[in-house]
Amino acid sequence: MSRKNIESVLNEERLFEPPPAFAAQAGIRLEDLAMLHSRAAADPVGFWGDLARTELIWDRPFTQVLDAGGAPHYRWFADGRLNVSANCLDRHLEARGHKTALIFEGEPGDTRRLSYRELHAAVCRLANALRRLGVGYGDRVVIYMPLIPESIVAMHACARIGAIHSVVFGGFSSVALRERIRDAGAKLVITADGGHRGGHVIPLKEATDKALAADCDSVEHVIVCRRVSQPVTMRPGRDLWWHDVVDGESPVCAPVPVDAEHPLFLLYTSGSTGKPKGIQHASAGFLLGAKVTTQWVFDLREDDVFWCTADVGWVTGHSYNAYGPLAAGATIVMYEGAPTIPDGGRFWKICETHGVTIFYTAPTAIRALMKLGEELPARYDLSKLRLLGSVGEPINPEAWMWYHRVIGRERCPIVDTWWQTETGAIMISPIPGVTPTKPGSCTQPLPGIQADIVDEAGEPVTQPDAGGYLVIRNPWPFMLRTIWGDDERYRSTYWAKFQNRFYVAGDSAHRDADGYYWIMGRIDDVLNVAGHRLGTMEIESALVAHPRIAEAAVVGRPHEIKGEAVFAFVVCRGTRASGDTASLVAELRDWVTQQLGAIARPDDIRVTDALPKTRSGKIMRRLLRAIARGEEITQDVSTLENPAIVDQLRGVESKPAKRKPVKKKQKPRAVSREKRKVPKKKQAASTRKSAKMARRKVAPRKRR
Numbered sequence: 001m002s003r004k005n006i007e008s009v010l011n012e013e014r015l016f017e018p019p020p021a022f023a024a025q026a027g028i029r030l031e032d033l034a035m036l037h038s039r040a041a042a043d044p045v046g047f048w049g050d051l052a053r054t055e056l057i058w059d060r061p062f063t064q065v066l067d068a069g070g071a072p073h074y075r076w077f078a079d080g081r082l083n084v085s086a087n088c089l090d091r092h093l094e095a096r097g098h099k100t101a102l103i104f105e106g107e108p109g110d111t112r113r114l115s116y117r118e119l120h121a122a123v124c125r126l127a128n129a130l131r132r133l134g135v136g137y138g139d140r141v142v143i144y145m146p147l148i149p150e151s152i153v154a155m156h157a158c159a160r161i162g163a164i165h166s167v168v169f170g171g172f173s174s175v176a177l178r179e180r181i182r183d184a185g186a187k188l189v190i191t192a193d194g195g196h197r198g199g200h201v202i203p204l205k206e207a208t209d210k211a212l213a214a215d216c217d218s219v220e221h222v223i224v225c226r227r228v229s230q231p232v233t234m235r236p237g238r239d240l241w242w243h244d245v246v247d248g249e250s251p252v253c254a255p256v257p258v259d260a261e262h263p264l265f266l267l268y269t270s271g272s273t274g275k276p277k278g279i280q281h282a283s284a285g286f287l288l289g290a291k292v293t294t295q296w297v298f299d300l301r302e303d304d305v306f307w308c309t310a311d312v313g314w315v316t317g318h319s320y321n322a323y324g325p326l327a328a329g330a331t332i333v334m335y336e337g338a339p340t341i342p343d344g345g346r347f348w349k350i351c352e353t354h355g356v357t358i359f360y361t362a363p364t365a366i367r368a369l370m371k372l373g374e375e376l377p378a379r380y381d382l383s384k385l386r387l388l389g390s391v392g393e394p395i396n397p398e399a400w401m402w403y404h405r406v407i408g409r410e411r412c413p414i415v416d417t418w419w420q421t422e423t424g425a426i427m428i429s430p431i432p433g434v435t436p437t438k439p440g441s442c443t444q445p446l447p448g449i450q451a452d453i454v455d456e457a458g459e460p461v462t463q464p465d466a467g468g469y470l471v472i473r474n475p476w477p478f479m480l481r482t483i484w485g486d487d488e489r490y491r492s493t494y495w496a497k498f499q500n501r502f503y504v505a506g507d508s509a510h511r512d513a514d515g516y517y518w519i520m521g522r523i524d525d526v527l528n529v530a531g532h533r534l535g536t537m538e539i540e541s542a543l544v545a546h547p548r549i550a551e552a553a554v555v556g557r558p559h560e561i562k563g564e565a566v567f568a569f570v571v572c573r574g575t576r577a578s579g580d581t582a583s584l585v586a587e588l589r590d591w592v593t594q595q596l597g598a599i600a601r602p603d604d605i606r607v608t609d610a611l612p613k614t615r616s617g618k619i620m621r622r623l624l625r626a627i628a629r630g631e632e633i634t635q636d637v638s639t640l641e642n643p644a645i646v647d648q649l650r651g652v653e654s655k656p657a658k659r660k661p662v663k664k665k666q667k668p669r670a671v672s673r674e675k676r677k678v679p680k681k682k683q684a685a686s687t688r689k690s691a692k693m694a695r696r697k698v699a700p701r702k703r704r
């Protein structure tokens with residue numbers, strides 16, 4: 001973003017009322033929303049209890065809505081029993097059996113449609129096969145697949161028999177896959193021979209084999225779906241073809257009623273340490289959140305064609321592909337590949353071909369497609385679109401306006417939805433027929449969600465535009481329950497900061513004079529690269545695992561498309577020959593890709609003789625961030641142990657300085673860090689996040 005754009009952000013005063021044509025037909029009108037809010041405020045527990053009774057089908061009704069044993073552990077609808085898959089599929093068989101549940105388009109252009117009846121049969125067949133292979137209640141199944149219908153079939157097959165699924169994004173490396181399989185103690189892995197992405201075949205089975213080559217004794221079987229028809233190695237006794245295991249299985253499988261609190265899935269996400277966290281979600285609460293938020297936020301109607309572009313490897317693909325829209329009886333679209341194959345018009349072509357009415361994507365995709373110009377979307381008939389959504393990171397007003405004008409043709413409301421893997425479903429978002437929107441703001445909390453912004457002492461920040469910690473004051477049914485196998489980390493990450501008084505999201509935010517929320521970014525050491533969370537410590541651990549690297553520090557820098565990019569500073573073990581920096585950098589980038597996956601690949605790596613440390617040994621991350629952003633250095637560097645290193649870090653002096661060789665490889669945990677604070681200074685950075693921080697300096701905006 002240019003300076004001019006930053007200025008436009010600083011002066012952001014635009015307010016968009018819901019288009020009258022949309023508002024006139026919306027499922028939730030002003031008075032409905034007011035009623036939902038007042039009911040939820042008066043009795044939040046009763047509010048969720050009523051919704052759970054009316055929206056979900058129970059095998060055994062619950063008698064108590066919330067059992068607040070002891071914060072931060074909450075149990076919702078605990079003595080009730082239901083089955084999540086039956087709530088998404090079986091419930092529609094009578095009225096919507098022949099309705100299309102899923103429209104699939106592969107990257108090469110192949111398409112498939114599955115009715116609710118067909119999806120149900122496919123799920124039952126696989127569920128029966130899983131049972132036959134010994135998978136039962138509470139067993140963990142890792143799903144590592146391309147974005148094809150079978151990924152959703154696999155998730156529902158697990159849910160149907162009470163097995164817990166953990167989907168690992170197909171872009172993750174075999175090392176990352178192994179770590180997740182081990183942590184979850186998975187009994188079975190479901191994968192594919194490969195998937196199509198960006199014009200390439202992603203060799204998923206090969207990666208699975210590598211992952212399973214060591215330390216994965218819990219895995220008894222691997223089911224392999226044929227997608228790309230590439231030769232793969234099948235290990236006798238362990239590996240089975242999907243089409244073989246379902247062959248001859250009955251298309252009927254009675255759903256197993258599970259306790260409301262039974263874990264539906266684990267989903268690993270990055271935190272501020274090197275080890276990803278297995279976020280654990282409960283069955284009934286998660287399903288309720290996914291379903292009602294789909295209805296509220298996306299104004300779902302019977303004839304809608306709903307396309308959420310997220311992969312099922314992310315939480316968005318869980319809540320708004322696999323569960324929410326299906327529970328609500330919608331038709332979903334699923335596209336396997338990249339938005340630019342064969343050209344940047346692919347998304348818009350899919351919208352036209354399949355008559356997409358609701359389109360939900362990430363700002364990174366919008367920015368990437370925006371760069372390609374207006375001519376591509378103009379080629380397609382987007383007249384069926386009626387609602388647009390954004391998720392995963394702050395959307396900069398420039399991208400918001402483009403989305404509104406070029407894709408929405410100034411006719412579609414935009415819902416900018418704030419939520420997290422941990423929250424299970426959307427928490428802060430406009431209600432499209434009611435809430436006026438402001439480009440860059442996720443507006444206001446949904447009914448039943450008591451969000452707030454607090455200061456260091458946990459006191460509400462009341463001054464408009466002053467920043468603070470984004471917290472949620474009350475428990476909600478779709479919140480995470482714990483971190484798999486590490487409850488202590490659950491408590492310390494989300495609750496300890498304010499002594500269990502509220503859930504701490506890990507984001508900073510501010511609220512304007514209209515009570516609208518503006519997310520400013522993470523307050524911990526987590527980057528948001530292309531809408532995906534990456535822990536800086538995770539990348540540092542990967543870098544120091546390389547035999548030539550002694551120390552590493554990773555920070556984020558603004559990136560035009562991805563929002564944030566990974567910038568690594570590394571120190572070599574022993575002495576460094578001056579000529580080999582470029583080859584080392586290339587090697588390290590590949591290394592990180594191998595260790596973690598392509599999304600973690602650093603954009604920049606700067607090889608240096610030392611990291612900037614205070615005399616007490618702390619890495620000065622704020623300084624590194626300023627350097628990575630190419631900003632002027634305003635920090636006091638006199639406290640640095642080695643002030644001369646600054647020029648080298650800035651890339652001004654490239655010749656290696658003489659220094660003592662580092663003998664011991666530094667353990668990742670030994671990298672100490674100063675706490676990340678929200679910078680107060682106006683910065684010439686190019687993301688909206690930085691611009692928003694800067695905006696705190698200007699007077700509150702007024703509605704036009």
Ligand code: PRX
Nearest residue numbers: 391392393394416417418419420421519533
């Ligand atoms: O920093 C926030 C950002 O994404 C983080 C959650 O990431 P993840 O668990 O991977 O889930 C992404 C999809 C829900 C948040 O802590 N984030 C998510 N949505 C928004 C956002 N930041 C600003 N605006 C949003 N709409």
